[in-house]
Every structure is written in C-alpha cells, then in structure tokens.
Amino acid sequence: MIAPPSLEIAVLVLGMVILMFEAFAGNIDKRSLGLGGIVGLAIVFIGSFMLAPSANAEHATGFWSFYTADPLSIFFKRFVLLTTIVVMIMMIDYAPVVRNSVGTTTTQSALGEFFALPIFTCAGLMYIVSAIDFVMIFVSIELVTISFYVLVSFTRKNPATLEAGVKYLILGAVATAFLVYGIAWIFGVTGETNLQRISAAFANPGIERPAALFGALLILVSLGFKIAAVPFQIWVPDVYQGAPTPVTAYLSVGSKAAGFVVLLRVLRPFMMLPKMERLIVLIALLTVVYGNLAALPQSNLKRLLAYSSIAHAGYLLIGVACLAGPAVTFYLVAYLLMTLLSFAVLIVVAQQTGEQISDFDGLAKRSPFLAFAMLIAMVSLAGLPFTAGFFGKFFIFAAAIEHHQTALVVAGVITVACGFYYYLKVIRAMYWQPAAKTDTIPVSSLSRLAMTGLIVAIIWLGIYPQPILNALKTQRERVTATSITSR
Amino acid sequence: MLALILLCPIVAAILIVAGAPARLTALTAASVTFLLTLFVCRSFEWWESGFQFVSSLTVSPEWGIHFALGLDGLSLIMVLLSAIVTLAAVWFTGKIDNYERAFYACLLLISGGAIGAFASLDLFFFYAFHELALIPTFLLIGIWGSGNRSAAAWKITIYLTLGSFVLLIGLILLYQTLPAASRTFDIRALQAAVAAHPIEPAAQHNIYLLLLLGFGVLVSLFPFHTWAPEAYASAPAPAAMLHAGVLKKFGLYGLLRLAIPLLPDGMRYWNDLLVVLLLGNIIYIGLATIAQKRLDWMLGYSSVMHMGYIFLGIASANILGTTGAAILMFAHGLSIALLFGIAGEIRKRTGTLMFEDLGGLAKVMPFAGLAFGFAAFAAVGLPGFANFAAEIMIFFGAFQNDWEMVRFHIFQVATILALWGVVISAVYMLRAYRKTFMGTIAERWNNLVDLRPSLRVPVALLIGALLWYGFFPQTFVRIITPAFKTYLSADTRR
Numbered sequence: 001m002i003a004p005p006s007l008e009i010a011v012l013v014l015g016m017v018i019l020m021f022e023a024f025a026g027n028i029d030k031r032s033l034g035l036g037g038i039v040g041l042a043i044v045f046i047g048s049f050m051l052a053p054s055a056n057a058e059h060a061t062g063f064w065s066f067y068t069a070d071p072l073s074i075f076f077k078r079f080v081l082l083t084t085i086v087v088m089i090m091m092i093d094y095a096p097v098v099r100n101s102v103g104t105t106t107t108q109s110a111l112g113e114f115f116a117l118p119i120f121t122c123a124g125l126m127y128i129v130s131a132i133d134f135v136m137i138f139v140s141i142e143l144v145t146i147s148f149y150v151l152v153s154f155t156r157k158n159p160a161t162l163e164a165g166v167k168y169l170i171l172g173a174v175a176t177a178f179l180v181y182g183i184a185w186i187f188g189v190t191g192e193t194n195l196q197r198i199s200a201a202f203a204n205p206g207i208e209r210p211a212a213l214f215g216a217l218l219i220l221v222s223l224g225f226k227i228a229a230v231p232f233q234i235w236v237p238d239v240y241q242g243a244p245t246p247v248t249a250y251l252s253v254g255s256k257a258a259g260f261v262v263l264l265r266v267l268r269p270f271m272m273l274p275k276m277e278r279l280i281v282l283i284a285l286l287t288v289v290y291g292n293l294a295a296l297p298q299s300n301l302k303r304l305l306a307y308s309s310i311a312h313a314g315y316l317l318i319g320v321a322c323l324a325g326p327a328v329t330f331y332l333v334a335y336l337l338m339t340l341l342s343f344a345v346l347i348v349v350a351q352q353t354g355e356q357i358s359d360f361d362g363l364a365k366r367s368p369f370l371a372f373a374m375l376i377a378m379v380s381l382a383g384l385p386f387t388a389g390f391f392g393k394f395f396i397f398a399a400a401i402e403h404h405q406t407a408l409v410v411a412g413v414i415t416v417a418c419g420f421y422y423y424l425k426v427i428r429a430m431y432w433q434p435a436a437k438t439d440t441i442p443v444s445s446l447s448r449l450a451m452t453g454l455i456v457a458i459i460w461l462g463i464y465p466q467p468i469l470n471a472l473k474t475q476r477e478r479v480t481a482t483s484i485t486s487r
Numbered sequence: 488m489l490a491l492i493l494l495c496p497i498v499a500a501i502l503i504v505a506g507a508p509a510r511l512t513a514l515t516a517a518s519v520t521f522l523l524t525l526f527v528c529r530s531f532e533w534w535e536s537g538f539q540f541v542s543s544l545t546v547s548p549e550w551g552i553h554f555a556l557g558l559d560g561l562s563l564i565m566v567l568l569s570a571i572v573t574l575a576a577v578w579f580t581g582k583i584d585n586y587e588r589a590f591y592a593c594l595l596l597i598s599g600g601a602i603g604a605f606a607s608l609d610l611f612f613f614y615a616f617h618e619l620a621l622i623p624t625f626l627l628i629g630i631w632g633s634g635n636r637s638a639a640a641w642k643i644t645i646y647l648t649l650g651s652f653v654l655l656i657g658l659i660l661l662y663q664t665l666p667a668a669s670r671t672f673d674i675r676a677l678q679a680a681v682a683a684h685p686i687e688p689a690a691q692h693n694i695y696l697l698l699l700l701g702f703g704v705l706v707s708l709f710p711f712h713t714w715a716p717e718a719y720a721s722a723p724a725p726a727a728m729l730h731a732g733v734l735k736k737f738g739l740y741g742l743l744r745l746a747i748p749l750l751p752d753g754m755r756y757w758n759d760l761l762v763v764l765l766l767g768n769i770i771y772i773g774l775a776t777i778a779q780k781r782l783d784w785m786l787g788y789s790s791v792m793h794m795g796y797i798f799l800g801i802a803s804a805n806i807l808g809t810t811g812a813a814i815l816m817f818a819h820g821l822s823i824a825l826l827f828g829i830a831g832e833i834r835k836r837t838g839t840l841m842f843e844d845l846g847g848l849a850k851v852m853p854f855a856g857l858a859f860g861f862a863a864f865a866a867v868g869l870p871g872f873a874n875f876a877a878e879i880m881i882f883f884g885a886f887q888n889d890w891e892m893v894r895f896h897i898f899q900v901a902t903i904l905a906l907w908g909v910v911i912s913a914v915y916m917l918r919a920y921r922k923t924f925m926g927t928i929a930e931r932w933n934n935l936v937d938l939r940p941s942l943r944v945p946v947a948l949l950i951g952a953l954l955w956y957g958f959f960p961q962t963f964v965r966i967i968t969p970a971f972k973t974y975l976s977a978d979t980r981r
Contacts (some may be wrong), residue, residue: 117709143762253544364586364589372504375622384618384621384622385614385615385618386615386619390615390618394655394659397655397656397659398659398662398663401660401663409656413652413653413656414649414654416648417645420648421645424641427622427626428624428637428640431586431589431626431630432629432637465546465547466544466625468549
C-alpha cells in the first residue's frame with residue numbers, strides 16, 4: 001500500500017535524478033536518460049494501482065485540506081502519467097532535431113534537461129488534479145507553466161520557436177495574474193481558499209455576489225487560457241506550431257486536461273453564482289464554432305491540430321456547461337489517445353518530409369503503418385463510430401440534449417461536419433495523392449509499439465467504453481449530486 | 488450464426504489488409520456470407536412474429552447499449568440483399584492496379600457495415616455500423632473514382648456526415664423519451680415501452696422530423712439528393728453497386744423500423760411534407776433523369792428517383808404500402824446493382840459513358856446487352872420482375888390511404904402523379920438502352936470484348952432473384968408482413 005502523495009514525490013525525485021545524471025555523468029548517450037525516465041514513470045504508474053484509501057475529504061485539515069485523492073484525481077494521475085510516457089517516447093524520436101537546433105558546442109548537452117523537464121511538468125499536473133484549494137491550484141499550475149516556458153522555447157535556434165516561447169511566456173504570465181487576482185477577490189468575499197468551504201460560503205445568501213462573481217470571472221479567464229477557449233485562444237496556433245512537436249503534444253493534452261479538471265472542481269462552487277451557466281454555454285458555443293471554422297483552411301498539419309484542439313476544447317466545454325463530468329472525462333481520455341497518436345505520426349513523418357499536409361502525400365505507399373495510424377487518429381478526432389472519439393462526442397451530445405441546450409446541439413452538429421472536412425483532408429493526402437518520394441520512412445520499434453498501443457486503445461474504447469465509465473462511477477454520483485444542488 | 492454473417496466480411500477485410508491474397512479472400516468471404524444467409528433464410532420461421540436468431544452482448548449497462556443482433560422478416564430480406572449484392576460487387580471487380588488490397592477491404596467493410604446495420608437490434612450499433620461505411624466510400628471514390636472524383640467524394644462524405652449526425656440527435660432524443668432508469672437503445676425494449684406508454688405527440692413530431700431529415704439525406708430524398716448522382720457517377724462500379732444497391736436502403740429501413748412502430752403521430756403530422764418531397768423525387772428527378780447525357784449520371788439520377796416510390800410506400804403507413812416498400816428496396820437494390828455493374832464494364836472498355844459516343848454495343852457485347860436489358864426492364868417495373876410486384880403494392884396501398892368515395896386526398900393525387908413516374912422511367916431507361924446498345928456502332932468499338940464468361944454467375948444470380956420474386960412475391964410478402972402486423976391494421980382506412 002502506498003500513500004497517494006508519495007506518487008508525486010516519486011516523480012519529483014525521478015526528475016532530480018535525471019538532472020543529476022545530466023550534470024555529472026558526461027559520457028552517456030543522453031537518450032538513455034529518456035528511457036530511464038519512461039521506466040521510472042511506468043513504475044509510478046503501476047504504483048498508482050496500489051494506493052491506500054485516503055482520508056475523507058469533507059472535513060479534512062492540514063495537508064489534506066489542500067490535497068484530495070478521490071477517484072477523479074487518481075484517474076487523472078494515471079492519465080497524466082501515461083501521457084508523459086508517450087510524450088517521452090516522442091521526445092526520444094525527436095532528439096536529433098533538438099541536438100541540431102539547440103546550438104551549443106557539444107552535441108549531447110541540453111538533452112538531459114529536455115527529458116527532465118517533462119517529468120517535473122508531470123508532477124505539477126499530478127498535483128493539479130488533486131488540488132482542492134486555490135493555493136494548491138495556483139502553486140501546481142505555476143509548476144506546470146514554468147516548466148512549459150522552458151520546453152516551448154527549447155529548440156532556440158529556430159526563430160518560430162523563440163516567437164512561440166515569448167508569446168507563451170507573456171500570455172501565460174498574464175493568465176497567472178488573472179488567476180491570482182481572482183483568487184484574491186474570492187478570498188476577500190468568503191475568507192476561504194478551500195473549494196469545499198467556498199461552496200459553503202457561496203450558499204450563504206449574505207455574501208456579496210457581485211464581488212464573488214467578479215472573482216469567479218477572473219479565474220475563468222485564466223482557465224480559459226489554459227484550455228484554449230475562445231476568446232482566450234489567440235496564442236494557441238502560433239505556440240503550437242512553433243514549439244517542438246512533442247512539447248506541442250504535451251501542451252495540447254496534459255495542460256488541457258489539467259485545465260479541465262480544475263474547471264470541473266471550481267465549477268461546483270461557481271455554478272451557485274447567477275449567470276455562470278449561461279456564460280459557459282456562450283464560451284462553449286464560440287469555441288466550437290471558432291475552432292472548427294478556423295481549422296478549415298489550414299495547410300500546416302501542426303497548425304491544423306492547434307485549431308482542432310480549440311475545437312475539442314469547445315466540445316469539452318459543452319459537457320462542462322451541462323455538468324456532465326463523466327462525459328467530459330471520457331472525452332478527455334479519447335482526446336488524449338487520438339491527439340497523441342496524431343502527434344506521434346507527425347513527428348516521425350515531419351523529420352523526413354515536413355509539417356505541411358502536402359508533405360503527407362502518398363504516405364500510404366511509403367509507410368502503410370504510419371498512414372493507417374494517422375487514419376485512425378483522424379477518423380477518431382472527426383468522431384466516427386467504433387473509435388473512442390465517437391463515444392466522446394456521443395456522451396457530450398447526449399448530455400447537451402438532456403439539458404435542452406438546443407443552440408449547443410445545433411452548433412455541435414454543424415461543426416462536426418466541418419471537422420470531417422479538415423480531418424479527411426489529411427486522409428486524402430495520404431491515400432489519394434501521388435507520393436513525391438518513394439523511399440520508406442523508418443519507425444523506431446519503441447514508437448511503433450506506442451502507436452500500436454494507442455490504435456488498439458482507440459478502437460477498444462470505441463467498441464467497449466465501459467472501463468472508463470466504471471473507473472468514474474463514484475465520480476458520476478458526485479456530479480449528479482452537484483447538479484441537483486445547483487438547480 | 489448472424490454474428491458469423493456479419494463478421495465474415497469484416498474479418499476478411501482485416502485479413503486482406505494484413506496480407507492475405509486480396510481477390511481470393513474477398514470472393515471467398517462474399518460467397519460464405521451469401522451461403523450463410525441462404526441457410527438463415529431456409530431456417531427462418533416466417534410464420535413466427537418477432538425477432539429470430541437473437542444474440543446479445545452488453546456493452547454498457549448504464550447507457551443501455553447492447554451489441555444485439557436479430558432478424559425479423561424485414562431485416563432478413565435486407566441482409567439477403569446485402570449478401571447478394573456484395574457477392575456480385577466483388578465478382579464484378581476486375582483487375583485493380585493501385586492499392587488492390589485496400590480496394591477489396593473497403594468493399595467488404597461497406598458490406599459488413601450494411602449487414603451490421605440491418606441485423607442490429609440496438610439503435611446504437613444500427614447507427615454505428617452504417618457509419619462504418621463512410622470512410623471506405625470516401626476512399627473508394629477518391630482513389631479509384633473517375634471524372635470529378637474529388638468533388639464527388641467530398642460531397643457525399645460531408646452530406647452523409649451531416650445527415651447522420653442529425654439522425655444521431657434524433658436517436659438520442661428517442662432514447663431520452665424513456666424515463667432515466669429504464670433507458671435503452673434496444674429496439675425491442677423501445678417498442679415494448681412505447682406500446683405501454685406512447686411517446687407524447689409533441690415529442691414525436693420533433694423526433695420524427697429529425698429522423699426524416701437525417702434518413703432523408705442518407706436516402707437522397709429530394710431536395711437532399713444532390714450528392715447521389717455525382718457520387719455514383721464517379722465511384723468505381725462495385726462501390727456504386729454496393730452503395731446505391733444496399734447502403735442507401737439504410738435510411739428507408741430505419742424509417743420502417745422506427746417511425747412506424749414508435750412514432751405514428753409524428754408520421755401523420757409530417758406526412759403531407761413527405762408526400763410533396765417524394766413527388767419531387769419521382770417527377771422532378773424523373774424529368775432530370777431524362778435530360779442526362781451520360782449513362783452513369785442517368786443511372787445515378789434514376790436511383791434517386793426510385794427512392795420516391797419507396798417513400799410513398801412508407802408514407803402510406805398501411806400493410807400493403809409498407810410491404811411493397813420493403814420489396815421495392817430489395818428489387819431496386821438488385822436491379823440498380825446490375826445496371827451499375829454493366830455500366831462499369833462498359834466504361835472499362837470504352838473509357839466513356841457519353842450517350843453520343845456509344846451505340847450499337849449489343850453487336851459486340853451481346854451478353855452485356857441482354858443483362859442490361861433485363862435490369863432496365865426490371866427497373867422500369869415490367870410485370871414479371873420483383874419491382875412490378877412491389878410498385879403495384881405501393882400504388883394500391885397509397886391510393887387506399889385516407890380513401891373517401893366523395894373526394895381525393897393528397898395520397899390519391901400523389902398516387903396518380905407517381906404513376907406517371909412509371910412512364911417517365913420507361914422513357915429514360917429505354918432511351919438509355921437504345922443509345923447504348925442499339926443503332927449503328929462506332930468503328931472504334933468494333934473490337935470490344937463481351938463480359939468475362941465468369942461474370943455470368945453474378946448476373947444470373949441478380950436476374951434470377953428478380954424474376955423469382957417477381958413471379959412468386961408471396962414468398963416475400965409472408966415473411967415481411969409479420970414485422971408490421973402488430974403496428975398497422977390491415978384495414979387501410981384509418
């Protein structure tokens with residue numbers, strides 16, 4: 001039996017060990033550090049199945065008033081660990097690019113940090129999903145964001161990357177400021193930072209509602225940056241395109257998932273405030289429409305995926321607006337699988353040709369396996385049955401219909417059709433267009449394994465979604481209870 | 488048993504992608520599917536109502552999703568249609584130069600999706616299996632299509648996606664009409680629940696409209712038909728055979744399966760609209776078909792037009808009309824598949840399907856001419872073919888609907904107009920036959936070769952089935968009617 005907080009501690013220690021190796025063991029192949037990191041995270045992942053039950057969160061004190069180990073958080077800790085493992089596999093594939101574009105005299109240097117930083121990010125994400133206090137939420141979001149500042153601008157010889165880094169730094173800092181300011185307002189109104197107690201305080205009719213609403217609004221703005229919701233999405237395309245591709249994948253999956261978990265947690269108190277639901281519906285509507293429409297004309301695959309991540313944030317927000325916790329969680333899992341798969345293929349292909357969609361021309365001839373993997377990823381992102389993506393959309397739509405959100409349903413249906421167009425554009429390139437070159441594209445056995453795993457998981461969850469639903473059973477009950485109290 | 492029929496094409500598709508010899512595996516799988524279906528037909532107990540060969544596997548208990556398969560008379564003939572057309576389509580596929588494996592895999596996936604949709608007792612899988620065919624269709628038209636294939640592929644894909652998501656919303660609404668604890672996608676449970684407590688009329692109106700729009704797009708109901716002729720003209724012949732012959736029937740099947748038992752009020756409410764739209768299919772599209780200058784476009788339009796008759800049968804909502812609609816689905820599937828198959832063979836030899844370039848081909852391709860003639864006469868509805876039996880039932884059924892001695896209602900007017908459609912279809916089919924196979928042959932076609940002798944098997948299969956059920960429609964009627972008997976009174980005057 002393991003106490004839940006020791007998982008994060010183990011991850012942090014792992015990150016430090018890798019940093020030590022980077023500093024003191026000069027002559028090893030730095031890629032083995034990446035492998036070591038993967039093995040370490042895998043051990044932590046296995047450890048997460050042997051957790052001791054945690055104290056009751058309702059009346060927790062001390063450390064446990066900051067930190068919860070409820071099923072939702074345990075579920076997302078595993079989610080984050082898996083994401084990080086896949087991202088590290090991508091990073092090993094990406095190592096040659098990093099070497100060429102970091103620009104130091106010795107070829108091997110800096111790779112160690114490249115492998116250590118995501119592990120710190122991982123620890124931060126694991127803290128976020130457990131945080132039930134605004135102080136903890138703030139600190140862990142900072143841990144994640146600061147390590148992302150470095151990761152985004154890691155390949156610093158590339159001007160586009162530098163641009164991405166600066167944009168992410170400035171906008172991230174602004175978002176942080178909003179977060180702190182919002183927390184301060186809410187603390188001013190309620191005198192609390194713990195979400196439980198804030199809920200209790202909001203239920204009291206004597207509080208100053210306008211001030212509480214203002215604070216909640218500021219926090220939503222900040223979270224809007226994290227999950228790339230319209231109108232806080234401007235940074236996304238440039239940062240996603242400029243950042244090193246594995247980092248983009250990590251940003252679009254890990255960072256977004258953490259944002260949504262925090263959103264689900266703060267929603268419970270916030271939904272007690274007037275007009276909050278309508279506000280979130282509006283944001284969701286804008287986000288699906290903007291994300292999908294802006295993705296239509298893209299010709300750069302990385303940029304396309306950036307807009308598609310905005311679009312998916314929109315679908316997730318539809319679920320959030322309907323308080324459909326399990327639907328949002330399932331969608332996040334599906335999104336994780338298919339996004340990581342598409343980025344994994346993109347990294348391998350982009351090193352041979354490029355990141356434009358036209359660089360994928362004739363991929364089915366050059367590497368049937370990669371083309372098939374991309375086909376599954378795109379089809380799932382578009383939301384075709386027998387893939388995890390379809391169940392995600394299905395649950396979200398069912399929740400929206402249940403809550404009579406007609407506008408959201410109509411926007412959802414139309415934008416899904418848009419989505420088919422731009423995702424199938426990639427399939428068209430791979431299968432219809434003649435190839436410019438005919439040589440095969442090599443795939444390392446580690447990434448082949450990861451891709452196969454992701455493909456199987458996408459199809460498996462597309463036919464049998466029950467494992468995820470079961471893991472969330474207790475959470476579903478809690479969210480149902482929330483939606484009853486908030487009405 | 489049923490699961491075997493369904494798995495056979497899908498597993499074969501996976502095997503082909505994994506490296507099994509493409510044509511051999513596909514032919515074997517299609518033949519096995521066909522034989523298994525024949526076996527199921529033989530052991531089907533037509534005098535029993537309700538579903539047979541039922542098997543069920545729970546997927547999600549809390550969402551009420553089951554992987555449930557089963558057949559009643561209606562789904563049996565649809566599965567039979569799928570099996571026959573699949574075999575014919577695979578047989579008609581000749582040498583493929585580019586990505587041969589993928590071609591056969593796509594064909595088999597479409598076929599597996601169609602069989603799965605028809606055999607599913609669970610609305611979720613009913614929907615999901617139909618969508619399985621979407622990407623294969625996109626690839627088939629995109630990679631191996633002819634003419635303006637890119638535009639055609641986009642059009643069919645976007646149209647069908649939009650249609651099927653509208654349908655999905657309708658299905659979810661239908662699902663949520665049940666109280667939260669007993670929600671299910673199982674058709675049998677839904678029918679039982681509705682029999683006990685009919686759905687509120689207002690809800691029925693909304694759900695039926697969504698289903699009509701969704702299915703309407705999938706079936707190319709006027710004015711949502713524009714994807715169909717273009718896609719069928721551009722698709723490679725086997726894909727057009729499967730899609731026009733089998734897959735398009737999914738929407739009609741869905742209306743028969745869902746609207747009639749579950750949404751009678753919704754149906755009545757929107758019937759006038761449906762009748763106007765289907766007359767658009769029969770008259771407007773019929774006239775558009777006459778104006779076509781290319782054989783493949785003409786066939787595409789004609790398949791859109793014939794959907795109008797089937798809608799008329801469904802709209803009449805009595806046993807005669809709906810049974811006629813079901814038989815016409817089967818008959819039309821066979822005849823249009825044969826027509827597209829022959830047209831594809833001609834295109835392979837001549838490279839063109841413009842009427843002005845063709846002519847006199849019966850001299851060099853007598854067997855193709857004979858087969859095309861049979862199929863064309865069947866499509867027109869000549870007595871002796873299954874199409875005739877079906878159309879006459881539809882016309883009688885529709886005419887009887889709301890019958891009053893003193894005056895005509897919309898259905899009587901519609902039937903009279905629809906009867907003119909028969910003349911229209913005779914005009915364009917005979918014209919097409921004359922321009923393609925009769926007259927003087929152009930010099931450059933003198934060396935064309937007739938169909939491969941082995942193709943006589945699928946052609947004989949398709950024509951044989953059409954003739955058999957044309958002369959003995961009772962074998963079908965007695966299978967199909969129990970599916971509707973519970974919900975529709977034999978008395979056609981409501």
